[in-house]
Amino acid sequence: xxxxxxxxxxxxxxxxxxxxxxxxxxxxxxxxxxxxxxxxxxxxxxxxxxxxxxxxxxxxxxxxxxxxxxxxxxxxxxxxxxxxxxxxxxxxxxxxxxxxxxxxxxxxxxxx
Amino acid sequence: xxxxxxxxxxxxxxxxxxxxxxxxxxxxxxxxxxxxxxxxxxxxxxxxxxxxxxxxxxxxxxxxxxxxxxxxxxxxxxxxxxxxxxxxxxxxxxxxxxxxxxxxxxxxxxxxxxxxxxxx
Numbered sequence: 001x002x003x004x005x006x007x008x009x010x011x012x013x014x015x016x017x018x019x020x021x022x023x024x025x026x027x028x029x030x031x032x033x034x035x036x037x038x039x040x041x042x043x044x045x046x047x048x049x050x051x052x053x054x055x056x057x058x059x060x061x062x063x064x065x066x067x068x069x070x071x072x073x074x075x076x077x078x079x080x081x082x083x084x085x086x087x088x089x090x091x092x093x094x095x096x097x098x099x100x101x102x103x104x105x106x107x108x109x110x111x112x
Numbered sequence: 113x114x115x116x117x118x119x120x121x122x123x124x125x126x127x128x129x130x131x132x133x134x135x136x137x138x139x140x141x142x143x144x145x146x147x148x149x150x151x152x153x154x155x156x157x158x159x160x161x162x163x164x165x166x167x168x169x170x171x172x173x174x175x176x177x178x179x180x181x182x183x184x185x186x187x188x189x190x191x192x193x194x195x196x197x198x199x200x201x202x203x204x205x206x207x208x209x210x211x212x213x214x215x216x217x218x219x220x221x222x223x224x225x226x227x228x229x230x231x232x
Contacts, residue, residue: 002158035218037159044208044225045159050218088159092217099172102161103151 003028004089004104011110016079020107022072022089029091034072036065039086039106048087049074076109084111114138116148116209116223123229124199130228134192134209138221141167141187147212148192149219150183152205160205164212165192201230 005023012018022034034052037045047056049065052072064075072089089104120132132150139146149164163183164172173181182195192209206227210219 033217037219039159044222045210045219046222047218047220050216050220056220090159090161090219092161094164094172099161099164099174103159106158 002103002105004091006087006089006104006107008105009108009110011112012079013112014079014081017075017077018079018109019076020074020087020089020109022074022091022104024070024072024091026070028070028093029067029072030070032091032093034065034067035090036063036072036074037088037090038083039088041085045088079111081111084109114211114221116211116221118207118209118223118226120207120226120228122227123231125232126200126230128199130194130196130199130203132194132196132207132209132226132228134194134223136190136192136209136211139211141165141185141190141192143167145214147214148185149210149212150192150194151208151210151219152203153208153225154202154205157205162196162207163194166214199230204228204230 036049038048039045052067053065062077066073086106088106092102116136147166150162153159163181165183165185180197185192206225208225210222
């Protein structure tokens with residue numbers, strides 16, 4: 001059971017916009033950066049967003065991230081069938097030699 | 113460019129110890145801020161972070177799995193090794209290693225993953 005809560009699934013039509021939420025607490029999201037990952041079927045996860053809202057080189061601006069309080073949101077506009085994937089949020093606290101609940105439970109995006 | 117590759121046994125028996133090696137290139141684990149983490153994913157399930165080792169040899173472990181995990185590095189070989197003791201069928205998963213940079217907190221590069229099945 002992850003400490004970061006994501007909806008199990010979301011869906012939208014091609015060309016539409018979708019948002020995926022990631023809910024945590026003050027101790028994790030509230031005080032740390034959030035990153036987002038896309039996992040296409042049968043492949044390794046890929047970094048989409050880091051430091052809440054920054055995109056690595058090569059990630060299109062259709063993908064965006066935001067954070068407010070203890071929650072974060074991934075937005076995808078202009079949906080394409082190739083966006084069908086699992087999406088994970090991540091937020092780690094490294095206050096000691098232990099950590100837990102780094103990743104959310106994942107959200108499966110279906111492009112109808 | 114940055115690459116990571118996991119290697120290790122595809123099949124282990126219950127109670128055995130799993131040893132996985134992450135061999136990387138394109139960065140040095142002696143550079144300040146560089147870290148390597150291990151993350152696993154059981155079939156059809158979510159990602160689970162396991163452990164992290166830093167450039168200065170600081171180590172971090174999953175609270176729930178710490179008693180069973182050991183992470184180490186060989187900077188000269190560009191390798192990070194994870195051992196997990198007392199393997200159980202529930203540990204069947206794809207194991208990934210990924211780079212983590214403390215100054216840009218995220219797992220920015222991932223290996224392709226190594227499927228480990230625990231079965232007698």
